Amino acid sequence: MNTLALSAGLTGAPEAVLFWILAPLIVLAAIGMILVKKAVHSALLLAYIMISLAIFYIAQDAPFLGVVQIVVYTGAVMMLFLFILMLVGVDSADSLVETIRGQRVVALLAGLSLGALLIGALGRSLLGAGIAGGAVGLDQANSGGNVQGLATLLFSRYVWAFEVVSALLITAALGAMVLGHRERPVPRRTQRQLSEDRFREGSELPGAPLPSPGVFSRHNAVDIPALLPDGSPAPTSVSRVIKARGDVLPTAPFELNKESQGEQK
Amino acid sequence: MIHQSAIVTADLLGKDPGWLIIVKTLLVFVFLVIMVLLSIWGERRVVARMQMRLGPNRVGPFGLLQGLADGIKLALKEDIVPKAADRIVFILAPIISATTCFMAFAVIPMTGQVSLLGRKTAFQLTDLSVGVLYILSIASVGVYGIVLAGWSSGSTYPLLGALRSSAQVISYEVAMGLSLVAVFLYAGSMSTSDIVASQDKWWYVVVLFPSFVIYTISMVGETNRAPFDLAEAEGELVGGFHTEYSSLKFALFFLAEYVNILTVSALATTLFLGGYRALPGLGFTERWLGGWFTFVWFLAKLLAFLFFFIWLRGTLPRLRYDQFMKFGWKVLIPISLVWTLIVSTLRALSLRGAPTAVIVGFTGGVVLILLVVGSLFEAAKRKEQEALSSVITKPSHFAVPQLPMSISTHRVPSAPSRSMEATDE
Numbered sequence: 001m002n003t004l005a006l007s008a009g010l011t012g013a014p015e016a017v018l019f020w021i022l023a024p025l026i027v028l029a030a031i032g033m034i035l036v037k038k039a040v041h042s043a044l045l046l047a048y049i050m051i052s053l054a055i056f057y058i059a060q061d062a063p064f065l066g067v068v069q070i071v072v073y074t075g076a077v078m079m080l081f082l083f084i085l086m087l088v089g090v091d092s093a094d095s096l097v098e099t100i101r102g103q104r105v106v107a108l109l110a111g112l113s114l115g116a117l118l119i120g121a122l123g124r125s126l127l128g129a130g131i132a133g134g135a136v137g138l139d140q141a142n143s144g145g146n147v148q149g150l151a152t153l154l155f156s157r158y159v160w161a162f163e164v165v166s167a168l169l170i171t172a173a174l175g176a177m178v179l180g181h182r183e184r185p186v187p188r189r190t191q192r193q194l195s196e197d198r199f200r201e202g203s204e205l206p207g208a209p210l211p212s213p214g215v216f217s218r219h220n221a222v223d224i225p226a227l228l229p230d231g232s233p234a235p236t237s238v239s240r241v242i243k244a245r246g247d248v249l250p251t252a253p254f255e256l257n258k259e260s261q262g263e264q265k
Numbered sequence: 266m267i268h269q270s271a272i273v274t275a276d277l278l279g280k281d282p283g284w285l286i287i288v289k290t291l292l293v294f295v296f297l298v299i300m301v302l303l304s305i306w307g308e309r310r311v312v313a314r315m316q317m318r319l320g321p322n323r324v325g326p327f328g329l330l331q332g333l334a335d336g337i338k339l340a341l342k343e344d345i346v347p348k349a350a351d352r353i354v355f356i357l358a359p360i361i362s363a364t365t366c367f368m369a370f371a372v373i374p375m376t377g378q379v380s381l382l383g384r385k386t387a388f389q390l391t392d393l394s395v396g397v398l399y400i401l402s403i404a405s406v407g408v409y410g411i412v413l414a415g416w417s418s419g420s421t422y423p424l425l426g427a428l429r430s431s432a433q434v435i436s437y438e439v440a441m442g443l444s445l446v447a448v449f450l451y452a453g454s455m456s457t458s459d460i461v462a463s464q465d466k467w468w469y470v471v472v473l474f475p476s477f478v479i480y481t482i483s484m485v486g487e488t489n490r491a492p493f494d495l496a497e498a499e500g501e502l503v504g505g506f507h508t509e510y511s512s513l514k515f516a517l518f519f520l521a522e523y524v525n526i527l528t529v530s531a532l533a534t535t536l537f538l539g540g541y542r543a544l545p546g547l548g549f550t551e552r553w554l555g556g557w558f559t560f561v562w563f564l565a566k567l568l569a570f571l572f573f574f575i576w577l578r579g580t581l582p583r584l585r586y587d588q589f590m591k592f593g594w595k596v597l598i599p600i601s602l603v604w605t606l607i608v609s610t611l612r613a614l615s616l617r618g619a620p621t622a623v624i625v626g627f628t629g630g631v632v633l634i635l636l637v638v639g640s641l642f643e644a645a646k647r648k649e650q651e652a653l654s655s656v657i658t659k660p661s662h663f664a665v666p667q668l669p670m671s672i673s674t675h676r677v678p679s680a681p682s683r684s685m686e687a688t689d690e
Contacts, residue, residue, distance in 0.1 A: 040416060044354070051406065067398040069440075075405025076435055079412065083431050086416045091268060146394060147455065187652075 026052045039085045047078045064147045115251045274458035278392050301523040302332035308575045315579035335438035335469045344512035349419030359517035362410025366524035369403040372396035375457045375532045379556035396457040408434045415506035426505030432494035436593040443601035444479035447608040461540035470537040475604045484529040492581035530570035538566045
């Protein structure tokens with residue numbers, strides 16, 4: 001994009017300085033993105049590249065494109081990527097096994113065709129200044145305002161492509177919802193219903209919330225064993241020394257639900 | 266007329282020499298830092314009053330220097346980087362947060378035409394044709410600070426805080442962006458100075474009240490403030506994303522949070538409350554007292570929003586996470602979509618010079634449809650609830666056995682005495 005401006009002799013001095021500072025950094029970041037080991041670092045470098053590109057766009061008198069690049073790509077898409085990466089975990093290594101067959105071939109083809117497209121578009125704008133539908137220059141393109149110019153093109157000449165892309169996106173969103181949807185055999189109980197259940201007749205402790213730890217301990221002396229969730233005493237909860245001295249109480253009186261048959265223990 | 270005055274602002278700023286830009290940058294920076302110190306003090310004092318306390322009143326007159334004292338103390342604390350942390354990102358995160366928050370303020374118009382150091386200019390750093398979108402984009406970069414802080418800490422609670430924050434910001438930015446669309450439609454521009462200029466008759470808070478409400482709700486969500494402060498919910502996540510941070514790095518997050526509050530408040534002032542414009546009927550103040558007096562109006566509106574933030578924090582409990590997400594996706598976004606449709610139709614009708622009868626008819630039709638849909642929705646909801654309550658329920662089983670009511674704790678003391686006897690023998 002910038003080479004275009006450079007060759008066309010449109011670049012001012014500040015813009016050239018900006019380009020020569022940012023461009024090497026972008027290339028370094030792009031190489032680093034492939035070479036770094038952690039996925040999150042990779043994602044960060046990619047975000048850096050996106051933001052730098054946006055700065056280029058803004059410097060090239062395309063402020064709307066630049067800002068949208070940051071809002072959509074850096075703000076939403078990369079953030080979703082990070083979201084997933086963080087869920088995967090800090091230290092997880094990527095597996096190098098191909099999960100989709102023929103992935104590399106397809107990726108290579110897609111990359112090559114993208115390159116061809118870019119070269120075609122660049123050549124058209126560099127050389128095709130004279131032919132109909134060719135480049136007309138920034139002044140004419142931005143004559144009614146940058147945003148207004150974009151809007152006019154988007155909603156007149158490219159409205160069909162725009163609608164097709166939006167239909168594709170909506171289909172993808174619907175697909176994600178269908179794939180992520182899970183039928184519940186029984187409707188989910190709401191917080192209100194759970195609360196009503198707790199107060200309903202027949203529940204053991206009407207209105208009580210879930211007991212917090214230690215609620216059922218009936219003594220806090222060191223020589224009395226703690227109770228496990230099923231009501232039985234935890235043998236390891238009393239210190240060995242106390243056990244050796246024979247100071248341990250018979251646990252039976254402290255067991256829950258076993259009051260009647262607990263005497264023999 | 267609207268566009269003329271906007272061009273004036275852009276032209277004014279375009280003629281600024283380099284040194285003036287540097288002076289203005291410094292002024293904006295100092296203004297923000299001082300406002301942060303004062304708003305920390307103000308927040309503590311106001312919340313204290315709301316809780317029948319006094320609040321900090323020892324350092325300086327009325328405790329005004331409390332923020333400064335806390336800041337110095339914070340900077341002198343030991344700076345700890347946890348062993349499990351990803352060192353580079355851990356250090357980078359607060360820097361991202363603190364730098365981006367200042368950048369957003371560059372496009373906020375704080376005064377009309379003023380003379381600064383002998384030059385005619387406006388107290389606004391720069392004017393972009395996509396100024397409001399620029400603020401949104403800077404805000405979305407700022408979130409990286411929070412998310413990376415949580416991830417790089419190498420600890421569970423910060424990670425959960427970061428996850429919440431990223432989900433939160435993505436969902437609330439949609440509603441926020443949609444609420445801005447109506448303003449863009451009416452102002453015919455996305456530049457902040459144009460939007461202020463177009464509010465010379467009616468502020469958009471009157472014209473576009475639903476947009477204002479949606480923006481206000483989502484700006485609280487964007488800044489991670491109570492009742493939407495789920496990213497740092499102290500009851501659930503210790504300190505959330507900044508649990509592992511200490512000293513200056515924590516101070517940077519603290520600073521960023523308050524500057525962000527100032528920025529979203531300033532944006533709300535600009536978009537809906539007429540920016541630096543005087544209150545209706547008080548326009549003569551500018552003519553009598555000069556251009557700088559417009560700054561007072563801007564500041565007053567900004568402070569009103571700050572008070573609103575503090576008021577919210579003092580009043581509302583924190584939302585549960587699922588309720589918060591549900592509210593964003595199932596309430597705010599659909600409402601703002603419908604509202605955007607209505608506004609754009611009305612705007613198109615009035616721009617095409619449609620007769621008043623058509624506009625009134627359209628508005629009446631919309632109201633009618635909304636009423637019908639609303640009552641249908643209510644009926645469906647009631648039906649669903651009835652269906653739910655008819656499902657046979659059994660009492661929930663707790664992980665811990667219920668305490669049998671027959672056992673009394675009073676019986677316990679008899680046991681130790683037995684044991685004492687046993688050891689005596």
